[in-house]
Amino acid sequence: MTVLELTSNRHNPGIDPLLNAWGWEIAVYLFLGGLVAGSLILGGYRVLKSPRRQAGESYPWGPLLGVLLLSLGMGALFLDLGHKLSVGRLYLTFQPTSPMSWGAWILLLVYPAMLAAALLYPPERVPFGNAPLARVRAWSEWVHARPRLVQGIGIANLAGGAALGLYTGVLLGTLGARPLWNSAILGPLFLISGMSTAAAVLHLLSMVGANAKQDSFGDLLLSGLVRLLNKDTGKSSMVRYDQSFMTIELALIGLWMIGLLTSTTAHRAAAALLLSGAWAPQFWSLVVLTGLVAPLVLQHFEFIGRIRHTVIPPLLVLFGGFFLRFIVVGAGQGSHW
């Protein structure tokens, strides 16, 4: 006989009636972590591909933005901690079975990689503080004189980004108590989604920069990034990257769902939460349609010149990337054995 009525007099806040221990803070943290991971990978790739600074190029802003966004993400995580004063405990130990412990250490290692990448492409001028800039530029020259070191920085960015991006998904994927999360696909999925959102940010920044006046600070800030765009066609390499990332992302979501649907009853029920259950409206509308299908289609038409190039597709990608995290965190807590 199947259970018709299940009652419990447990009443713990955050646990009952439905688990809700992790809220928006964790979604923000996973989103920003993924975004930064993506920008590390793109930046690392850039470093390996063209280690030499090109004339007039200044490109510290990607990594510096990464430092800022990652700190914001960690701030959100910190907000979520119940015992904030003990946060240092994370760094008094390494727990090899705990993704969160891995994550804590990865975060710590990612910062120097990003700063080193920033050092490779110092700006030529800044509105103030040109004296320290001179010193920074000297360091940059010093690094550039050592190709193995530059290569190392590139690899560190690539590896750190991959580790960070994978970690944001693995963190959830190892929590077997929540069948929705219980998939190895979440690691690659969040990694690719992170790269997609990073590409969208760079794409956005380049668009803002392209429209800016030559001498403005905004242009200065973005001039390096603009080089990533093919000015002749107005078609960005970032757009091309992003189209591939989103296609892969859709495929990974499909694989994830197939994995769940072919598993136990609990896993099937978990998949159903997203596909047809309580979270389905948000999942289909916010993540799949708005966050993936719509930008894919729009950018395709932009690419072949059928419609005007606007900021809308990258904004949609960011929107979808955040809601992917938000919905996976929320629905996962609603899935149970």
Next chain:
Amino acid sequence: MNRRQFLGIGAGALAAAGLTSILGGERARAATLAKSGLRTIPTFCDLCFWKCGAVATLRDGKLWKIEGNPLDPLSRGRLCPRGTGGVGATFDPDRLRRPLLRARVRGEEKWNAVSWDDALGYLALKLEAIKAAHGPESMAMFSHGLGGNFLKHTLKAYGTTNIAAPSFAQCRGPRDVGFRLTFGDDPGSPERTDIANARCLVLIGSHLGENMHNTQVQEFAQAVGSGATIIVVDPRFSVAASKAKHYLPIRPGTDTALLLAWMNVLVTEKLYDAEYVGKYGYGFEPFAASLAEFTPEWAYPETCIAPEIIRETAREMARHRPATLVHPGRHSNWYGHDTQRSRAVALLNALLGSWGRRGGFYVPAQMDLPGYPYPPYPKSTKAKVDNPDQRHPFAYEALTTGIREATITGKPYPIKGWMVYATNLVRALPDERLTLAAIQELDLLAVVDVIPSETAGWADIVLPESTYLERYDDLNVELFREPFIGLRQPVVESPDDQKPNWWIARELALKLGLARYYPWKDIEEYLSTRLEKRGYHLADLKRDGIVLGKKQPIYFEDGAPAEFATPSKKIEFWSSQLQQHADAHPGVKGFDPVPRYEPPEPCPSGAYRLLFGRAPVHSFGRTQTNPILHDVMPENELWLNAGEASRLGLRSGDRVKLRNQEGIESLPILLKATERIRADCVFMVHGFGHTAKGLTRAFHKGASDVQLLTRIKVDPLMGGTGLNDNFVSVVPV
């Protein structure tokens, strides 16, 4: 402790160690505890009337927890959830803190805090005024529990005889009268049920396990564990039903038909205990003859219980007799002919030979401890007001509802004052409207309580009592399997200006010039005086909480006296008392010498019969503000058959209101759509839906059954208020 020692502990050793640390060397224990900042003080519980022995633990001088006293035969070292959560009563932020005088109109719950001297002075003035104008009998008292003893004493000394408790006419009265008419004695409280040794336990009108009478539930689990056959008769699939071999989903109100059919089977198939009946029975032949028409086939359309099930369960009962216990229940005011139904329960037990037998009803023992030698109370010239002309001839206790009626009508003489102790009268008596109407007739409503109940809200003066953990009370001289005396003693001090009832009663008596009724100065002197008379010492009780008497035989077969205080000195299958009354008052209905079946009022279409009961974590309406117990069960739910719920388009978790036959609406209540109840009735746990503003934690949580119980079927024999003929419709909010 080294690793080996620690890891070597087995469960048996654990249990043994646990027990020795409690039972073993009192001095050693005290020393260990003192070292750890812990101190234990034995007392007995007051979360219900069971009065379980308990041991409170203080940690660094503050009350920490309370556990069962292993020496106590009632708790056997384990309290029920209410008892365990009893500590919550002391830190309940809603509790009364200082004496309050009504500031404006009654029921507005606006107060002025006053000193005890002023409060008691005011109370004494009012009492004197009532006495002068109407005589002391015009002052009535309502009380619940042992704590009321001293206030009752003061009011008796003052001169009133009108003292009642809802526990009779609103609770166990019909059962006790039914059993008294049959066996000459009632099942008592704690009930003399030998559940632990029963081989077959029949629950008809009892939901043990939800009804958390500690010893009974412990013994129930023992019976289940030892494989006793459990038969449960209930319109609701109770917790007990889930343990039963036979669950009989009876149509509400037809229990007597089932009982008669069972007895018909026992008699026609000659399965009853003929030797026992022959030896102790009176009037068996005419009784047996009266059963002839009540066949299982006759009972089927009434009860919805198939004839073969009735036969099978009757035979099952007979197979295990005399260790077949048909539980007498406790709250037994259902349909207005409840004494007769209880008599049928008693007679079924008599046929099975279970009264006085192992596995049935044992013969309880009590220690001989005389009361305090007070001077005699003043003689009253007036008859008690609650039962004029003995219209309910078998009411051997005063009727609360009778006093209420007299208060409203002023007949046979006016009642002008109520003293209410530890009972929430507005919620304890059915039809709140009548209680409020009676209160309007009063010159004085005084309430002594721990929490600001609805009744306190209507009072002119409210006196805050210390909780049971902060006071001495009278001794509990228990009538039980083995005789014992229990002591309640203060464990901690009252946090504010609360006072123990003995102090309030004594001070009031002094203000009333009744000093000669209080020859003792303080409670310890009183307790000592009573104890020393029989050679017991207060110091021993303060240390152990309990003193056990000598065990006595408790079964007839072991030599317990087989005595029956009926006119025939036998078990009255044919009641000579009912016969006598019927002869004297021809035409008066309900006094048949053998039980007869009266069908319940049919349920109007679209409505459900409202049934109510207990939950294990709450006592009446008195514990809903206890922070610990509130946490476990903050509100009640309306049980509605799942099929009915879906028919009404309702789901579990929806909020609904109930509307009774007079259009009275309840507060919103959570719906529990369940397969655990018949489709013709709904059920809720009693005690919720508080409307007193001071009960902030419980305010408007759940709904109150009492507000909907406006149709009262009065038992002609003893004045009990039958409440199960109230019908409600379920209205979505």
Next chain:
Amino acid sequence: MARFAMVIDTALCVGCSDCVVACKTENDVPEGFCRDWIEEEVRGTFPTVQLTIHSSRCNHCSSPPCVSCCPTGASHVHEGGVVLVDHGKCIGCKACIEACPYDARFSHPDGYADKCTFCIHRVEKGLLPACVAVCPTHCMHFGDLDDPESEVTQLVRSRPYHVLTPEAGTQPNVFYLTRGR
């Protein structure tokens, strides 16, 4: 190596919540929270109904996901297999709460993850856990499964039992006896 376990006879349990209340007082569990609770399962259609009652709590799993996911080592396995949280080490990240298939943990108002301790402070003094010691139906038993003579070992050897959500693979150490069959 000892392996502490709880064995609960569902046939006797009446779901009175005494275990819940005793735990609250013994362990000063803050108002609004509980470390153990009562679950009821109803199967069937009236009047052919089955009701199963479980007193539930942390299962002190032999393969505890809450311990492996803890980034600071605050969640740990104590002697006797008891899963505990070192409050001082806990940062309140709630990963263990997410990791528990029984939802047995919660965030204590003071910030750390909290849950049943098997009343280890009592057990180390030779007492039974508060919930076991108070149970009016004597349906709960506690002891060492590695001791062949212990009551819990005898019970799981002689009676059919089940654990909760075995498919989660955590190897729980709270066992529920079922009658006969």
